[in-house]
Every structure is written in C-alpha cells, then in structure tokens.
Amino acid sequence: EPEVTQTPSHQVTQMGQEVILRCVPISNHLYFYWYRQILGQKVEFLVSFYNNEISEKSEIFDDQFSVERPDGSNFTLKIRSTKLEDSAMYFCASRGGTVLNTEAFFGQGTRLTVV
Amino acid sequence: AQSVTQPDIHITVSEGASLELRCNYSYGATPYLFWYVQSPGQGLQLLLKYFSGDTLVQGIKGFEAEFKRSQSSFNLRKPSVHWSDAAEYFCAVGAIAAGNKLTFGGGTRVLVKP
Numbered sequence: 001e002p003e004v005t006q007t008p009s010h011q012v013t014q015m016g017q018e019v020i021l022r023c024v025p026i027s028n029h030l031y032f033y034w035y036r037q038i039l040g041q042k043v044e045f046l047v048s049f050y051n052n053e054i055s056e057k058s059e060i061f062d063d064q065f066s067v068e069r070p071d072g073s074n075f076t077l078k079i080r081s082t083k084l085e086d087s088a089m090y091f092c093a094s095r096g097g098t099v100l101n102t103e104a105f106f107g108q109g110t111r112l113t114v115v
Numbered sequence: 116a117q118s119v120t121q122p123d124i125h126i127t128v129s130e131g132a133s134l135e136l137r138c139n140y141s142y143g144a145t146p147y148l149f150w151y152v153q154s155p156g157q158g159l160q161l162l163l164k165y166f167s168g169d170t171l172v173q174g175i176k177g178f179e180a181e182f183k184r185s186q187s188s189f190n191l192r193k194p195s196v197h198w199s200d201a202a203e204y205f206c207a208v209g210a211i212a213a214g215n216k217l218t219f220g221g222g223t224r225v226l227v228k229p
Contacts (some may be wrong), residue, residue, distance in 0.1 A: 033216065035217075041221075042206075042219050042220065042222060043159070043205060043207075043217075043219040043222075044219070045216045045217065045218065048215075048216050056216060067129045069221075074211070078199075084192065091158060091159060093217075095191060095215060103149075103161060104161075104209075104215070104217060105161070105166055106158050106160075107157040107158055108158035109157075109158050
C-alpha cells in the first residue's frame, strides 16, 4: 500500500540552527501539506503546496519557514533559525489530483526537539 | 473560517463496551469530514470520511460515523471497543475552497479498561 514517508523520525537541534524535514509523498499525488502538533495540542495546518508553489499558508508559517519540492519526489520543510517553540511533531501529508479526491494521507511524523 | 470542536478531552471505556466520540464543526458550506486516529508515537491514520451521500459512513476497525447537518455534528461510534482502540482520535473538516487543508479538533484520548 502506498504511503507517505518522513525522515528523520526524530531530530534534535540547537536553537538558532537550520533544520530540514523531509517527506516523500505518494507518487501520483499532486497536493502536499505540512502540519504540526505541539505536544498536547491540536494538529495545526502550516502550508499547502500545489503545482510547485505555495497555495496557502497559515500565520504560523512565517519567514523562518520554507518548503520545496526539489526533485519531483521529495517535499521538504526548512526552518531557518529554530526556536524553542518550534519543538513539535511535524506531519507531512499528500493528496491525489482530483477535486473529489479529498483524502489526505499522513506520514508518521518527525519529532523535532529544539534545545 | 472552519472550526472543529471535540467536547470530550478524555473518555474511559471498558473493553467490550460501546464508544461514542463527539465532534461538532463550523463551516459555511457542505464540509468534508474525517476521523483520524493516532496511536502513541504514531502518525495519523484515517478511520473514515464523509463527502456526500449516505450520512452514515463505515470505516476501518469497526468504526462508523454519522453526519447530521442540522446539528453540525459528525460523531464517531464503535459498538464494542477492543483494548487496541486506546488512542487519540481527531475529527477534522476540510473544504475545497480552502485547498482542502484540514482543520482539526483538539482530539479525544480514549482509555480502555480491561
């Protein structure tokens, strides 16, 4: 069964460092998303990506964040200068290419710990 | 703006008993509704979804949910809970107009007593 794959599963980084979270979406999907879940809180939308550009982003997704689909298979989330409050589980999701195909498939997540 | 409320933060249920998790949503048009389950340390697994048509939808693991437009609700049910159902359950609403981003409720943590 096709699945969304995220690496690494856990990353620890020092405050102020740059991190890149990687995702391999399901191969024929066209819509890609990043969500995050701070410990004990709800899952929050960060950004959606379609046709090689951001289609929507939340208030959380400020200038410190960027996304890229560098090679047609990977989908990355970069945080330029991490803050303690960026510690969270980050989920990548992908969705098929039709309007009716609204089911998003989620990866297992990357737990980011900023120290 | 779309929003989802899950009124129950924790629910404890005995194994074999029935389970109902509440979800209320706010959205201006017909929503797409989802229930996801998250086991400890795991990702989000889709249990079931509602797009249109029959308001009672069946999902995996013996779960079902009923869409009630008049009550803006999409409650999740299971007739007989198994110990492996202990997890956190998230209701979510999505909409085409918003690029199908999902808005999640706060989640309900289910504990199963032997």
